[in-house]
Amino acid sequence: MSARAAGSLMPSPWLEAHDLCKRFPGVVALKGVNFDVRPGEIHALCGENGAGKSTLIKLLCGIHPHGSYEGSLRVAGQPAAFRGVRDAERAGIAAITQEFALVDELSVAENIFLGREPRRGWRIDWPRLHAEAAGLLRQFGLPISPETPVRELGVGHKQLVEIVRALGKHSRLLILDEPTAALTEQEVAVLMENLRRLRREGTACIYISHRLEEVLALADRITVLRDGATVASLEAGEATIPGLIRPMVGRELTAQFPARPPPPATQTAPLLAVRNLRVAPAAGAPAFLRDLSFHVRPGEVLGVGGLMGAGRTELLLHLFGGWGRRLAGSVELAGAVLPATGGPREAIDAGLVLVSEDRRRFGLILDQDVGFNLSLSSLGQFARWRGLDRPREHLANQRWMDRLRIKAASQAVRVGGLSGGNQQKVVLGRVLMTGPRVILLDEPTRGIDVGAKREIYELVGELTAGGAAVLVVSSELPELIGLCDRIVMLHQGAVGGEFSRADFSPERLLAAALGQAAAA
Amino acid sequence: MRASSTLRPLVMPLALATIGAYFALAEPAFLGSRNLTQLMIEYSITATLALGMFLVILTGQIDLSVGSGVGLIGGLAAVLVFKHGWSAPAALGLGFVLAVATWSLMGALIIKQRVPSFIITLGGLLIFKGLFWKIIDNSTIPVSRGDEDNLYSLLTTYYLPTIAGAGVAAAAVLGLAWLSWRARRERAAAGLPLERGAWAVVKLLAAAGAIGAVPWICAHFRGVPLSVLILAGVASLVYFLTQHTRFGRHLYAIGGNEEAAVLAGISVPRVVVAAFAFMGAMVAVTGFTVTAYSGASTPTVGDLMELDAIAACVIGGTSLKGGRGSVVGVLLGALIMATLLNGMTLLAVPPELKFIARGAVLGLAVWADVRFGRNRA
Numbered sequence: 009m010s011a012r013a014a015g016s017l018m019p020s021p022w023l024e025a026h027d028l029c030k031r032f033p034g035v036v037a038l039k040g041v042n043f044d045v046r047p048g049e050i051h052a053l054c055g056e057n058g059a060g061k062s063t064l065i066k067l068l069c070g071i072h073p074h075g076s077y078e079g080s081l082r083v084a085g086q087p088a089a090f091r092g093v094r095d096a097e098r099a100g101i102a103a104i105t106q107e108f109a110l111v112d113e114l115s116v117a118e119n120i121f122l123g124r125e126p127r128r129g130w131r132i133d134w135p136r137l138h139a140e141a142a143g144l145l146r147q148f149g150l151p152i153s154p155e156t157p158v159r160e161l162g163v164g165h166k167q168l169v170e171i172v173r174a175l176g177k178h179s180r181l182l183i184l185d186e187p188t189a190a191l192t193e194q195e196v197a198v199l200m201e202n203l204r205r206l207r208r209e210g211t212a213c214i215y216i217s218h219r220l221e222e223v224l225a226l227a228d229r230i231t232v233l234r235d236g237a238t239v240a241s242l243e244a245g246e247a248t249i250p251g252l253i254r255p256m257v258g259r260e261l262t263a264q265f266p267a268r269p270p271p272p273a274t275q276t277a278p279l280l281a282v283r284n285l286r287v288a289p290a291a292g293a294p295a296f297l298r299d300l301s302f303h304v305r306p307g308e309v310l311g312v313g314g315l316m317g318a319g320r321t322e323l324l325l326h327l328f329g330g331w332g333r334r335l336a337g338s339v340e341l342a343g344a345v346l347p348a349t350g351g352p353r354e355a356i357d358a359g360l361v362l363v364s365e366d367r368r369r370f371g372l373i374l375d376q377d378v379g380f381n382l383s384l385s386s387l388g389q390f391a392r393w394r395g396l397d398r399p400r401e402h403l404a405n406q407r408w409m410d411r412l413r414i415k416a417a418s419q420a421v422r423v424g425g426l427s428g429g430n431q432q433k434v435v436l437g438r439v440l441m442t443g444p445r446v447i448l449l450d451e452p453t454r455g456i457d458v459g460a461k462r463e464i465y466e467l468v469g470e471l472t473a474g475g476a477a478v479l480v481v482s483s484e485l486p487e488l489i490g491l492c493d494r495i496v497m498l499h500q501g502a503v504g505g506e507f508s509r510a511d512f513s514p515e516r517l518l519a520a521a522l523g524q525a526a527a528a
Numbered sequence: 529m530r531a532s533s534t535l536r537p538l539v540m541p542l543a544l545a546t547i548g549a550y551f552a553l554a555e556p557a558f559l560g561s562r563n564l565t566q567l568m569i570e571y572s573i574t575a576t577l578a579l580g581m582f583l584v585i586l587t588g589q590i591d592l593s594v595g596s597g598v599g600l601i602g603g604l605a606a607v608l609v610f611k612h613g614w615s616a617p618a619a620l621g622l623g624f625v626l627a628v629a630t631w632s633l634m635g636a637l638i639i640k641q642r643v644p645s646f647i648i649t650l651g652g653l654l655i656f657k658g659l660f661w662k663i664i665d666n667s668t669i670p671v672s673r674g675d676e677d678n679l680y681s682l683l684t685t686y687y688l689p690t691i692a693g694a695g696v697a698a699a700a701v702l703g704l705a706w707l708s709w710r711a712r713r714e715r716a717a718a719g720l721p722l723e724r725g726a727w728a729v730v731k732l733l734a735a736a737g738a739i740g741a742v743p744w745i746c747a748h749f750r751g752v753p754l755s756v757l758i759l760a761g762v763a764s765l766v767y768f769l770t771q772h773t774r775f776g777r778h779l780y781a782i783g784g785n786e787e788a789a790v791l792a793g794i795s796v797p798r799v800v801v802a803a804f805a806f807m808g809a810m811v812a813v814t815g816f817t818v819t820a821y822s823g824a825s826t827p828t829v830g831d832l833m834e835l836d837a838i839a840a841c842v843i844g845g846t847s848l849k850g851g852r853g854s855v856v857g858v859l860l861g862a863l864i865m866a867t868l869l870n871g872m873t874l875l876a877v878p879p880e881l882k883f884i885a886r887g888a889v890l891g892l893a894v895w896a897d898v899r900f901g902r903n904r905a
Binding site: 328352353355356362370372373375376380387391394395397398399402403438 | 711780
């Protein structure tokens with residue numbers, strides 16, 4: 009606890025951020041962040057998905073260069089104007105994100121010294137490189153040889169090698185974004201121990217994690233972000249888990265929700281029933297989705313929430329036949345079992361459709377026109393022995409364009425040139441044309457304007473009024489609360505809590521997502 | 529860029545006309561009936577193979593093995609007929625079935641085992657070349673015994689008499705007129721806007737002129753070559769497949785965005801294997817016609833034909849990334865390549881310069897496509 013005591017003596021901050029604002033076209037990601045980090049301090053950043061944490065980090069480590077944001081940044085008392093990542097690195101800031109920046113085919117030692125290899129004349133000084141790398145690894149208590157190719161390392165060791173590499177650059181500030189998301193308990197312990205050692209040696213650290221126990225155990229101070237602004241800054245000694253959750257929630261509504269009719273009677277037979285589902289990413293891997301059970305009735309909207317990486321998208325993709333290997337459990341649609349081996353075609357034929365969160369990558373053929381995309385999943389309806397019935401297809405496309413109010417001059421307009429909202433409507437039209445009974449929507453309003461959001465909410469209402477069951481995954485708690493009849497919160501691949509409308513409160517939902525159902 | 533994008537559809541026909549005009553001025557025999565008939569045979573051989581390649585490229589794959597395959601399948605049928613005394617239809621039939629089976633297998637390896645098509649078909653190129661030389665024993669195997677004609681040798685030596693050729697052309701024009709009239713009536717019945725009647729008639733007359741020109745040109749030589757009829761059949765089939773069937777939509781969707789195609793419920797493996805099976809069928813047909821054209825199977829038959837087929841697709845505006853291209857474009861691309869080669873041969877251009885000229889035209893065509901806007905499928 010000596011480091012905490014030292015922290016309370018308040019040495020002058022090493023990094024100071026004043027009123028940082030960052031705008032993207034159509035969105036304000038940061039609106040007034042105030043923040044500082046002292047040398048030898050572990051400073052935790054908390055906040056919901058989309059609170060602005062990633063934007064803040066990208067700004068600190070030079071990915072968003074000076075001039076692209078407002079506000080001031082000072083490092084070691086001097087104004088800092090990073091033009092790029094290299095400037096930030098030279099100033100002593102190193103960020104380790106969830107996407108690894110290691111070269112898989114090179115050895116651990118080569119990765120640690122990538123781009124700054126010790127030289128003798130014009131040749132690389134291999135003996136020195138290996139000796140120094142071995143020294144750094146030993147200091148970290150990492151039992152790996154510097155000559156091991158990085159591709160042979162597990163995720164945990166890769167993470168630690170990245171940290172070693174950052175320290176090899178004599179960084180004064182380490183930024184760790186969800187470093188423990190993929191680590192085993194033992195690897196977490198090694199990481200924690202090393203971070204505490206670095207703190208004693210005077211290295212500062214910004215630590216981002218959704219695991220609040222970890223944050224409380226490790227951090228000296230905690231700053232909470234919400235809607236792009238700092239809303240609380242606490243000394244770790246004063247903080248409690250409910251005390252952290254409270255400022256995190258309470259995000260503003262960005263759209264009005266249409267009124268929902270009363271939910272269907274509880275004795276109505278479910279349209280989709282999922283029982284004890286266990287799914288692994290691939291054969292032989294441990295289960296990622298664990299013992300999931302839930303159901304959706306006809307006319308009902310079930311929300312699926314959870315933090316990034318909780319398994320929301322994987323769950324929807326698995327139900328649709330597009331992800332993972334089922335280890336146990338069953339999925340029933342209107343009483344009929346959906347076989348675990350079926351693919352998307354079988355799901356569509358059974359009446360279950362998916363609208364993916366990434367419409368440009370998974371939802372659309374961007375180079376083709378609106379009509380091509382709308383009818384793509386329903387071509388069987390227009391097939392004849394002498395070819396597709398194109399006039400009938402044209403009319404069906406037109407009906408969906410009108411019903412969804414897709415704003416395009418004609419069906420012959422290329423989909424890639426439409427706005428986000430209209431692209432999303434084309435994906436919706438494509439899946440709805442197949443006549444589904446269960447509709448899975450993954451982040452259906454991501455990146456679209458307020459008007460189109462409202463239209464999509466209304467469409468969900470129309471679909472359920474027609475007897476369909478809808479599953480909505482959303483990172484926005486207000487959206488889940490405004491749109492759904494019931495909500496299931498996922499936590500690390502399992503159900504963290506299930507709520508009916510009377511129990512909806514942002515605090516309770518977020519606590520369930522954090523695995524803290526008892527805290528709220 | 530507006531003017532260039534409205535002129536775009538005319539760029540290739542204009543390039544073709546320029547090339548043709550140059551050769552006609554440089555060597556009047558270029559426009560002779562004999563030479564044009566020869567050009568048509570060479571053209572239909574390349575274009576048939578290019579149409580097979582078109583389906584493969586539409587899915588975003590590539591096939592480098594077709595040149596060797598053409599030699600192998602043609603050589604196999606020649607060996608069966610000449611050395612083993614098989615009847616020509618039986619030998620051709622077996623070659624056809626083997627080709628379809630082999631290409632389906634390559635397609636399955638590519639899409640199910642995820643081995644890149646570049647590698648699988650590069651391996652195919654070498655293996656087929658080796659097998660080809662082995663079965664013809666590095667020698668010359670005629671496609672028929674003695675001087676007698678059989679189905680195999682007739683593939684490029686049979687000419688439809690001018691009267692019959694004119695009859696087939698007339699039937700094709702009538703069929704086209706009926707099809708477009710029926711499509712028009714169906715659109716009208718569905719209450720959809722119609723193209724102006726006069727414009728439809730103009731388009732039909734243009735098509736009739738192009739179709740009618742074939743027997744007219746051939747009248748002064750021996751008649752309409754059989755391989756032209758084969759190409760007409762294949763081109764109609766590929767046009768129908770790509771524009772009027774689910775299979776065709778799926779080809780474009782897979783080439784445009786394979787991940788989205790999977791999630792749209794398309795069985796990607798089935799479609800890609802089918803495209804390769806069709807490629808195999810076109811390899812067999814081309815193998816037979818090109819071997820028959822040279823009169824015998826020799827070790828150089830099929831050399832570099834894969835590159836001609838790919839070049840025809842690319843010059844015709846097919847995207848190598850997949851998802852973009854049209855049958856008419858491929859037919860025009862193949863015609864440009866065939867005309868260039870035929871004209872240069874007629875002018876006795878040395879072979880080394882012919883290679884350089886073809887390579888330059890390929891580069892120029894793709895550069896123009898990238899520079900002057902994207903070709904929309």
